Amino acid sequence: MTDPATLPPGTFLMGQHAQSAPPEHQPPALATVTEYPVSFTGEAGEYFRLWIVNIALTFVTLGLYLPWARVRNRQYFYGHSWVDGQNFEYRANPAALLRGYLLVAALFVAYAVSGQFDRTKWIAAVLAVVYAAAYPLLVRQSMRFQAVNTVHRGLRFRFHGTTGGAYVAYLLTNLVASISFGLALPWAWYMQRRYQGEGLAYGSARATFRGDVGPFYLIGLTALGLTVAGGVVIGVPLFALAAALIGNLDDVDPTNLLSSIPFVAAAVAGYLAVLILYVVAWQYVRGATMAYVLNNMELGGVVRTRATFSPWRLVWISVTNSAARVLTLGLASPWTAVRQTRYVLGGITVRAIAPLDNFAAGVGGEASAFGEAATELLDIQVGF
Amino acid sequence: MTQQNRSITLQGVYFDGRSSRDQPATLTLDMQTATLQVEGFADQNWPMRTLGVEAPIPGVRRAVTLPGGGRFETRDDAGVSAWERATGRNRALSGVRALESRWWAALAALGVSLGALALFVAYGIPALAQQAAFATPRSVLATFDRETIDVLQGGEYFGPSKLSAARQATLKAEFREVAAWAGGGYPYRLLLRDGEAGGINGLGANAFALPGGTVVMTDQLVALAKSDRELMGVLAHETGHVTNQHGLAGVYQALGLALVTTVITGDIVSAGTFAAAVPAALLRGGYSRAAETQADEVSGKYMLKTYGTTKPLQTILARLEKEDSEESGTPSRQSGPSIFDLLRTHPGTPDRIQHLKQMEAAGKLAPTR
Numbered sequence: 012m013t014d015p016a017t018l019p020p021g022t023f024l025m026g027q028h029a030q031s032a033p034p035e036h037q038p039p040a041l042a043t044v045t046e047y048p049v050s051f052t053g054e055a056g057e058y059f060r061l062w063i064v065n066i067a068l069t070f071v072t073l074g075l076y077l078p079w080a081r082v083r084n085r086q087y088f089y090g091h092s093w094v095d096g097q098n099f100e101y102r103a104n105p106a107a108l109l110r111g112y113l114l115v116a117a118l119f120v121a122y123a124v125s126g127q128f129d130r131t132k133w134i135a136a137v138l139a140v141v142y143a144a145a146y147p148l149l150v151r152q153s154m155r156f157q158a159v160n161t162v163h164r165g166l167r168f169r170f171h172g173t174t175g176g177a178y179v180a181y182l183l184t185n186l187v188a189s190i191s192f193g194l195a196l197p198w199a200w201y202m203q204r205r206y207q208g209e210g211l212a213y214g215s216a217r218a219t220f221r222g223d224v225g226p227f228y229l230i231g232l233t234a235l236g237l238t239v240a241g242g243v244v245i246g247v248p249l250f251a252l253a254a255a256l257i258g259n260l261d262d263v264d265p266t267n268l269l270s271s272i273p274f275v276a277a278a279v280a281g282y283l284a285v286l287i288l289y290v291v292a293w294q295y296v297r298g299a300t301m302a303y304v305l306n307n308m309e310l311g312g313v314v315r316t317r318a319t320f321s322p323w324r325l326v327w328i329s330v331t332n333s334a335a336r337v338l339t340l341g342l343a344s345p346w347t348a349v350r351q352t353r354y355v356l357g358g359i360t361v362r363a364i365a366p367l368d369n370f371a372a373g374v375g376g377e378a379s380a381f382g383e384a385a386t387e388l389l390d391i392q393v394g395f
Numbered sequence: 396m397t398q399q400n401r402s403i404t405l406q407g408v409y410f411d412g413r414s415s416r417d418q419p420a421t422l423t424l425d426m427q428t429a430t431l432q433v434e435g436f437a438d439q440n441w442p443m444r445t446l447g448v449e450a451p452i453p454g455v456r457r458a459v460t461l462p463g464g465g466r467f468e469t470r471d472d473a474g475v476s477a478w479e480r481a482t483g484r485n486r487a488l489s490g491v492r493a494l495e496s497r498w499w500a501a502l503a504a505l506g507v508s509l510g511a512l513a514l515f516v517a518y519g520i521p522a523l524a525q526q527a528a529f530a531t532p533r534s535v536l537a538t539f540d541r542e543t544i545d546v547l548q549g550g551e552y553f554g555p556s557k558l559s560a561a562r563q564a565t566l567k568a569e570f571r572e573v574a575a576w577a578g579g580g581y582p583y584r585l586l587l588r589d590g591e592a593g594g595i596n597g598l599g600a601n602a603f604a605l606p607g608g609t610v611v612m613t614d615q616l617v618a619l620a621k622s623d624r625e626l627m628g629v630l631a632h633e634t635g636h637v638t639n640q641h642g643l644a645g646v647y648q649a650l651g652l653a654l655v656t657t658v659i660t661g662d663i664v665s666a667g668t669f670a671a672a673v674p675a676a677l678l679r680g681g682y683s684r685a686a687e688t689q690a691d692e693v694s695g696k697y698m699l700k701t702y703g704t705t706k707p708l709q710t711i712l713a714r715l716e717k718e719d720s721e722e723s724g725t726p727s728r729q730s731g732p733s734i735f736d737l738l739r740t741h742p743g744t745p746d747r748i749q750h751l752k753q754m755e756a757a758g759k760l761a762p763t764r
Contacts, residue, residue: 057453060501064494067504070511083452083491090455097408097417098455164417165410165466214415342505370415372464 044362051349051356053091059345061087078108088348089161092356095367100162147177158211166372171217172210180206197227200296204304214370216311222303230299234292241291245284252277287330294329298322305359313365320358328354401425403478407456407469409433422459422467424478429459431467448479450488453495516652524647528606528640536607536643537582543605544586553588553598556614563587569623570610570630576697577634581608585630590615600715604633606643619718620711628698628708635693641686691747695754705751705758712751716744 065080082105089101118138126135151172158170184199201224208220302318309315332347361367402425409420409431423430429446431439439461447460457475459467469475479485494500547553556563567585574583590598590613600615610633612626620626636642695705 052454054454060498060504061453061495063501063504063508064491067507067511068491070508079488079491083450083488086450086452087455090452100449100458164415165412165464166415368414368416372413 044364045366047095047361047363047367049356049359049361050093051088051091051353052093053087053349053352055346055349058087058349062345075109078105078112081105081108088352092352094163094361097164097367101160102162102167103156103160147181148174150181151177154207154210163213164368164370166214166370169212169214170210171212172206176206176210197231198224200231200300201227204300208304208308213310214372216313216370218311219309220304220307221309222307226303227300230296230303233299234296237295238288238292241284241288245281245288249277249281290330290333291326294326295322298325298329301355311370314361314363314367317360317362318358319360320355325351325354401481403474405459405467405469405471405474407467407471410466410468412464412466420467422469426481429461431461431465443482448475448484450485451476451492453492520648520651521644524644524651525640527647528643531606531640531643533581533607539643540605540607540609544609544611547611553590553611553613555589556587557589558587558614558617562617566612566617566623566626569627572701573627573631573634573697574608576700577631577638577693579638581637583608583610583634583637586611587617588613600718602629602633604636604642606637606640608637610634610637619714622707624698624702624707625711627701628694628705629711631697632690632694632708635690636686638693639686639689641690645686687747688750691751692754695751695758699755699758705755709748709751712744712748
C-alpha cells in the first residue's frame, strides 16, 4: 500500500518489519517502539471568548462572517492538539468556504421555493435526485477538503479515496442497510470507516485500516441491547404509574389526565429518559467506533494509534455535556467542547517505530470547498 | 521609504514542507527582505511581500508561511505582531484576536449575541413567518384545510351537524355576506359540525378557521347564541384570522423557534423529534393575544358597518366565559384538548370585550368608517 519509491529508505525498511510482525502485538524488539502521547491544551475560558466574539461577529455581519468563525474555531482546536511537541494546523480558506456556503444556500432555497409551486415542482425533484446521486461525491469532496487542510509538521494530510469507493461506501451500503431493516447497518459503518481509513495519507505515507466487520456488529448489538434494556427499565415503571393513576381515578374523564400534574410529570420524565437513552446509545456507537478505528489504523507501516479512552466514559461526558448545554441555553458549549476534546485526545497514543520527523510530502487530494460547505450546511454526518 | 530599517528577529522552528522534520531556525525580518537561518544550511532570503503570516489564534504558535511551501513557527507572538502592524497584514483578524483576549469584549459579544437573538425571535421570526404565510400558495392552503378536516373528523373531534337543513342553509347564506365583505380572494366555506359527537376530543361550543378559508362552527355554539348577529360576529372574527393568515404564521413561527432551539442546544433534539412536533404545534397552537385583537378588530369593523354596534360579539364572548366558569366543576370540557381553542380557553376575555366597546365608542364618534 505504501509506495516505496517516495518514502525515505529507513521508513520503508521499518515498514517491512512492522508488516511481518504479528498484527495485535508489538514487533518483538526488532525496532524500538516510541510512544508519543497526544494532548490538548485548549482552555474553556480562552475558547469561550473566541467562540462568543465570533458568534457576535457572525450576527453583526448577518452571517457573512460565518466561514471565518468556523475556521477560527477549528484552528483553535487544531492548534491546541499536540503530538510529540508539534501541533496541528487547520488551513481552510474562509473565502472559498463562503463561496461554497452561498452556493449551497442558494441551491437549498431554490429547492425549498420550487417545491412550493405545482408548476416548478419538477425543479425541486431534479435537485433532490441530483443531491441523492451526488451525495457520495460530496462526502468524498468533504473528506479531501478536510484532509488537505489539516497540516502537521508542515506536511498536509491527503485523502485518496476513489469516487467508486465513495459510491460503494455511502450509497450502496446505505441502500443495503435500509433494505435489510438495519441488519447491514454495522457493515455500512465498517465500509465507511474503511473507506475513510484506507484513503487517508500523511504526506506521501498511506494509511491502512486493519479492522474487521465483526467488532462493528458487536458495537451495534451492544447499542441495541442498551436501548432495549433501557427501554424496559424506563417503560415498565412509567406504564405501572399510568395504570395506577387511571386505576385511582376511574371516575374521571380520561381527558382530565392531560391536566393532572403527576401524569404530565411522568410524561416529561419519560420523554427525557427516551432522549437520554437515544443520546447514550448513539454516543456509545460513536465512541466505540472511534476507539476501534484508532486501534486499527496504521500509517506508512511505521506509526499506529492506540485509543486508551473508554467509550463509556465518553458517553457519560456526552450526556452531561448535553445537559449542561441545555441548562445554560448553549452558553456552556465551549466548555463542553473543550472537555470532550481534552478527554478524547488525552486518551490517544501515537506509537511509532520510526521518528515522526521522517515523513515526506505527498501530492494530490486537493478539493474545492463546495463539498465541505455542503456537508456542513446540510448537516451530513461524515463521521470520524 | 527606507527610514529606519528596524529588523525583527524571531526564534522558532522551521519545516521545509517536503519532510516532517522540525529544525530550529531564526527568521530575521526587515521591511524589504526576510532571512531564514537554519543550522547546517545556507541562509535563505526572500522579498518581504512573498511571505505570508497566518492569523493569530489565542495560545497557539504564530506561523509564517515561506515561498516554496516552507513554514516557520514561533512563540514570539509580540515580534510577529509588531511585524504584522508594520506591514499592515491581518488587520481584521488581529482585531478579532484582540477582542477574543479580553473578558469585557467577550461579555459585550455575549450581550450583542443575546440582543441579536432576542430581536430575531421577537421580530425576525414573526415577520418572516407572516411573510411565509402570505407567500404560501392558495393551492397548498386548500390541501392543508382538507387534510386538517380529515384529521379532525377521524379523531372524533366532531361529527355531522344535527341542525336542520333549513337552519344550516340560513347560516351559510348569512356567512356568505360576511365572506364577501372579508374578501382576500379565499374560497370561504362554512362547515357546521356537532362538537359533542361522542368522542373524548369533543370541541363543545366553538368555532375556528383554517388557513385556506374553511370556517368550522359547532352546533353547540349555534345553540348558545341568542341571535344570528352574535354568530356572524364570531364568523367575521374567524375571517379575520384567515385574511391575516394567523394560523399558518403561527405554525411557521413555531417551526422557526424550534429551529433556533435546535441550533442553540446542539444536536440533542434530533430531526425526528423536530418533525414530530409540527402537527402538535398546529393543533395546540391557538393564536397570540395580538392575533386575537386583530381578528376582533376585523369583526368589530364588520359589525359596526352591518349592525352599527359591536355588542353581538361582546355578548357571546361574555356568555362563553360565563358558561366556562359555571362548568368548571366538570373539568372534562374545560381542560379537554380542544384544538384552535380560540373562543373558549383564551385568556383575557374581559380585555377583549373592553376593546370592542372602545371600537364601538370610536366608531360612533367618527361615523366615517
